[in-house]
Every structure is written in structure tokens, then in C-alpha cells.
Amino acid sequence: MTRTRPVRVLFAKPGLDGHDVGAKIVVRALREAGFEVIYTGLRKTPEQIVASARDEDVDVIGLSILSGSHLPICRRVRDLLTEAGLQDVLWLVGGNIPSKDNAELENLGVDGVFSVGTPTQAIVDFIHGKCS
């Protein structure tokens, strides 16, 4: 199947953390790779993020989390995605994620976990692999 429109990505900073250097870097890298990226800015609730994903009809949701609160945030996001019928959206999480939490994130339905230090191209390639 060939795509008729560019891949649309919602990139968000959930939780209260304000460190957005990495988030903005990934947004720039994804745009440079030709994706349409909507960046939410800081301090978005899971409710706001899932509502935006639905309204913007995105193919990918990317969350940047550095504070260590990725598990409680992702549990909530999972519930909301299910409620909104958005289980098929490609869901990526990046940031300060210890590898011991990868399995639980995958169980929640996260499709890709990209911890600090991942080359931006690896994220681009992953999305291309799943959304082409």
C-alpha cells in the first residue's frame, strides 16, 4: 500500500517536566525527514495529548519523558488511546527510560522506546519502517 499523504506525527511533552531540548531536536529531525509534525509544547496531560492525536488524525504519537514518570503517564495514555479507538496509531516513547522498563512499556502497547543517546536517524527509520 502506498501512502497518499505525508506521515503525520504528534509530538508531546506529558507530565510537568520542562526539559525540552531533546523533544525539540527530535521534532526538527522528523520534519527534516519529511514528516508533518505537530509539537504540543510543555506540560500536556494525557487527555490533551490523546484528544489532539484524534483531532489531528495523526499516524504517530511521540512522547518525550525525562522525569522518570513514564510508567504512570503511559498507563493513563494507554487507557485513553483505547477509549478513543486509537490503538492503531504508532506510539513512541523517548527520553530517560531505563531498559528495565522496556518490557512494561511494550506491554502497555508502546511500539518503540528510544532512550537518550539514540541517533535521530534510528527514529526516522523506525517510523518509515512502520508507516510506509
Place this chain on the structure above:
Amino acid sequence: MKDRQNADLDPVINESGIEIKPLYTPDDVERTGRPDDIGTPGEYPFTRGIHRQMYRKRPWTMRQYAGFGQPEETNQRFQYLIANGQTGLNVAFDLPTQVGLDSDDPAAEGEVGRVGMAVDTLKDFEIAFDAIDLDKITVSLTINGAAVTLIAMYFAMAEKRGYDIRKLRGTAQNDILKEFIGRGTWIFPVEPSIKLVGDTILYCAENAPLYSPVSVCGYHIRESGANPVQEMAYAFCIAKAYIDHVLARGLAIDEFASRLSFNFDIHGNLFEQVAKFRAGRRLWAKILKEQYGTQNPRSMWLRMIAGGGGGGLTIEQPENNIVRGAYYALISALSGTQTMALCSFDEAYTIPSEQAARTSLRTMQILIEEMGLCDTVDPLAGSYYVETLTNQMEQRIRATMDELDVAGGIVRAVAEGRIQSEVSAQAYERLKKLERGEIRKVGVNCYRIDEEEPQVEFHPFREEACTRQVGRLNDVRRRRDNAAVDAALRRVLDDAKAARNVMPAVISAVKAYATVGEITQRFVEAYGRYQEPIRF
């Protein structure tokens, strides 16, 4: 002019854009600066240090950033650090506290006590600083959006313990303008946020004259992607914005300028950083003298913490961060800082373990006790290279400040998101250069090893600490005189709406055990909330 003798060498350009020569001579120093620019330590223009004897008299204050969980746990870490020779405290608050939410706010879920200590009421400060002698150990509060409330709590706690606020020393970070650029714990729109900073400066000038109400941070701007010149330049522009605001409210420059302090970053090229600090010290003195007409040398002092270095540390081969930390500490010591703190080697992963925090502390102590860093003042002075670079950095910092002024000033640039966009574009460019190998980073794009996830001791996050914190908050709410709290909060709202200085009302409110969230809510009613401009 093309250097024919060195035509075979590749050019070297430092992060600030200055081309580095293979050799420096007295001619370079003379060509780039003025003879009286170097001067004498403790004298204008303070290039060599703000004090005559510097570390011979007293080494820098050692102030590791610490805080997590409930105040009890944080107090234990404080006691541990003090027992190991730390001479100051630097308090980390959790994110709900930093953005003005109570621990039971739905938006605080999962974040209570996670990246710092949870604080809801004065009760928490009483526990956190229990048995710590506030005359001997100065405390720095890393708080910005909610700074008014937390400074008020600190004063209330100290007063309750019998300290005289007029003699109380300490520092609050309280630099909201940089929060809009990096770090992101803003709450209110830009203008009222500056007004609140002004309130703390005015209040302290009158009531707590030894307290440093603001520590202007180039640090987080650099961590967000700024180069060393921009770090200094933007910090100075921000400091000037606060100064101009306070002057407009009727204070004279020498009634408060000596209590302003600064916070800068220490990662990167060693000589470039040392030159940055020496140039910054000189330029700040000139700005205060030439632009503000201060007569008091203390008002010209660039008092600072030079520390951290987180942006230079790596998640790969984290043990290398111990080595980096030692060099960063050396940079800081060679720069004549007043206070030092180091990011710990495990900090890319977790809240530092006791051992990692102690290693950072020992790094500083080794410089003091074994390496002779305190023996003589400004040991790099007179180096042709360092003096030339100091001259060049000063010129560039000044030029960057001038450009920003011409473009409408820092406050407008921040409100419109222009600085944010500029530094984040630079952070991206830098990352691309790292990924292409044009900037070398050991263990990251050269000398890599196949490593399993390193064995770092992860700081445990305890859900039950959050439950206990909410329990305590509810307990305080039940026991306090709620009529008195309501009256105090009404006064906070009235004073905020009437553009009066809110500090006295907030101090009364925290003394009545009003919560961080309740006080913040009153400010939100008066000022509204900041809407982040998304700009790339």
C-alpha cells in the same frame, strides 16, 4: 592575515566562534585588550576575582544539588552531605512544587517527590531543615515559578527557629526569564513573572539585606543549546531586565545590586570556559559602573556558582563522567567561582546515589586539599592565550548583548519565543555535528565499546512516600486555622491584583500554613497563566 607558517594545520574554532591560534604571544594580548583590563584581584574591573585573597582566605562553597521524596529523606541526604564536608545546601524540589501544585493535585500524579523534595506547606520546610544550623550552612533554593512562596517559607521557617531575617544568608534561584528559555517551570505570563521577581528583590533589600533573592542563570540557557558567549550575554541581559524593573520601582542601584548573583555552566573547552568567566566578571563590573553609575564595588561583583556540567556528561560509559567532572571542577576553580556544584557521574540515569554524590564532593575536596587550587589567586592570569581569549570573549559577549538590545531586548525576545527558537536550532545543529563526527565525544562517537546497560544504582521511587505526603498535607489542612488561611489568601489575591508587593501577604499566608497550590492559585486568578509560544 593568512598565517603562512601554520598553513599545514587545520583551523580550530572554539564553540564561541573564535579561531584559536597555534601560538599566542604578548602581541596578541596587547592587540586585543587594554593594559588596565587585567588589573588586581578584588579591584575594578575584577577580571582576576572579586576578592583580594580569594581561596587563600576561604575555598569555594561546596553545594551539591540534592532533594527527593519527602522532606525527611531529603533532610537525611543533607545531613549525609554535611557530615562529608559539604559547606552549603542546594535544594531540589519536585515538579509539582516547582510549578505550584499541591501533592494531591490530579496533575501531580506520578510526580510527587520524584525529581526533588515534595513541599506543600511550611511544615515540610520545618522537617527538611531540622537540625541544620542556618548560620553555618547557607541554603540555596532551586525554585523559580513558585519562588515567592518558597522564599517566604524559608524566611518563616528561619524566623520560627529564632533566626534574625536581617542576618540570614542564602540564595534563591528565582530567575524566571531563563525558565521560559530552558527548564520550563514557568507558571504566569512574562510581565507579572518579572514583577514577582521584583517583589522579592524589593522585599529583601528592605528586610533581608544579606539574602540573595535571585541567581541569574546562564546555565540552563547553555544547556538548552547556547554557546558560552550567548550564555553570558543572555544572562546579563536578563539581569539587566530585573535591575531596570527594580529601578523603575524606585530603588537605587546600590540598594540591591550587590545581592544579585549568577549561575553558570562549566562544560566544554577548558580555556574557553575560564576566559568566559574572567571576561564575564570584567564586563559585568563595567556594565554596573558605566551603565548604572554604581559607586559600590560590591554592586559590580559577579558573584556566582559555576557548576553542573550536565550537558557535557554522557549516558555512554558513565564512569567517564567522573573524569569529566574532575576537569569541570578544575575549570570552576580556575575561574574564581564563589560556589561549586558538580553533576554526579550517574546523573544521566538517576538521582545520584550517596556514593556518586560523595564522589562529586571528593572531587572538589581533592582540588582543595591535594592539587593546590587554593594556593594563589587566578593562576592562569598572564597566560598570553587566556588573556587574549578573555579579551575576545568580552568583546563577543558585549556584541551579542548589543544585538539583542537592537532587536527589541530580551524580554520581548523571550515572550515571542525567539531566543528559545535560536538556542534549540543550535542544539539541533550541534547534535547533527556529533552524529556526523565533526564534534568528537569520547564514548559517544569515538572510542565506543559494546556495553550492556551500565551498572548504575537506580534511585528507588516509593509510591508510599507520595501517599504519606498527601496524608500530611491533609493533616495540616485539618489542623490549621482555616479562617485565618482564607483571610491570608484573600490578602494575597488583593495585593496581587492591586500590583502591591505580595511578599508580606505571602509570608503571612505560609505562616498560617497555606499551601503552595493555594497561594499559586491566587496568583493565577490575578495574572493568568503563561501560554507557551511554539516556534521553530
